[in-house]
Amino acid sequence: MANVSVGRPDNTPTWIISGMLLILGVLVSSGALTGLLTTFKVHKAMDLMQTMCFVGGGLGLVTALLRQGRMNKPMGKLDIFVLETIPGILFILALAMGIRWFAEPMVKIMSDSLVPVLGFKIYKVLNLNYVVLGILVGIIITNSWGIPKFAASGVKTARFVLKMGVILLGARYSFAELAKLGMVSVWLIGFFVLGTVFFVLFLGKVFKQPKSMTGVLSAGMGVCGVSATVACAPVVKAKSSEMAYTIGTILGFGILCMFAFPTIGKLAGMNATQFGAWAGTGILNSAQVAAACLAFNAVDIKTLKVGEIFNITRVLFLPVIVLVLATWFGKQSGQKLSFKEVVIDKFPVFILGFLLLFFMSSMGLFSPPGHYKGKYLDFSYNQRTEVTPEELTILQKAQSDGIPGLKAEEQSAFDDLVKQHQIAGNFDDREDKTKFDETARERMRGLESMLARAKGGDLTLSKDVKSAVKHATKQVKKKSKTVVTLTDCMIWFFAYGLIGLGMQITRKSLAQAGGWPLVMGGISGVAKATLSFIIVMYFVKDVVLH
């Protein structure tokens, strides 16, 4: 690793990066790139693009000027911590901007155009989003040209920024989400999450693997893929290469499952709920869970819903897993520690931050407490939640003509939509919010089920009716601006941190970690899939979803 304290690296790259950022800022604000950005579907971020370009570029220019003036002087604290770090920060920031706004959309467009050939979206299957692309870019840079000398100091900020992202991750979830699940689901998920974690830790001991690698792999395989891996890596002091291997193992195993699960589920004669529960437990990546559920059953919305709920609930176990791993790692470090010592002395402070934001989010500071990733349903009476008068006429006509093939709950949801002009609970129950919301949710499910069956060819709906019902369901889905903005910040911190971590993954470090994460991940993944298959087949007949 290049050591920056030996002399000052050249100033030219800082000038170049600042210049490039400023030129991009000017191009975006002049509107010259609007066409391209619209094609890439990132035109909504144009304001942010300008701000980041001008702030980054300006900061770069000031830094370059200051460095130029101090070139032959001895380095002080200002130089080491600020002036020498900024060029590297700008370098990673520029890469992160390139990935978020240009590389990721380009991969999406390319994978969309490959759908007729492959039959699926490759970016979804391989999870080629900014996380994976960021790590890949980092790995490519460090293994081809090496980390540029001027950026070496900035790369050292990667883990710090990543931790900021992990803390912000807490804002996306809330405790109310957990309460929505039936107790059966919570026990089932909890059992598998903890079971997998301990099983991987056990495998690590059997195969005599380093505890940092075993720890990070257990979190990744047990909880929920990439975000858990990123969150737990600093807890067990995992190396960047071990983290990359873990992410690779999870995604690779998920791809196999995505194709195998629907076939096995159909052969075993699973019902919609059983398959959802199995896929949600056995497959780690949420996009892959959704793909498997849709491949199994595109008509019954329950499959996807159950699968998604099982999948996302695992993330809510993340704080528990962190606690377990921190305790385990503290104990493994040699000293005999009491639980108190582990929690107070060894417990990573940034995870307390994660818990703090999770708590704040559960209290409803960012969004109504029942939200998930900032999304929530608002059934309160509001003109903006209603369907348009034209849509209402269409729905009334469809009601009087009758829609053949509707199930009882779909029919009653549809009738109530026509009656109340929006999805809501019973008017008489409006004082009792819980009861009101519960009825509304039931109606929402009825309408969603209509749409899913129409999509799958199980039900015939006219185009206008479909669009009106779709609009009604869309109207009650709200998104908290606060959580959306916090998530945006988190994504930037992650993108930045992961590029920096990718830069620390050399071929040598990958060779050192060997293929063990793949072996251990494979064994634990197959064990979990088999066991959850048996349990789901015998014990889960119908999950209670409130």
Place this chain on the structure above:
Amino acid sequence: MGQPDIKIAAEQQKPDQNANEERALSVFASEKSEDLTALVMVMIVTFMVLLFTKWLA
């Protein structure tokens, strides 16, 4: 007698050395200060976001 001792000592140092290499990849003096700074920065970010998207919006 001296040589094996040195060898053992060197082997014992290896994990420490690896840890130190990873540790060196941070601008902060200690793990705790890194974590605390991250926490403080996130609190500032959260406050600003709440201010502009909730309280002032």
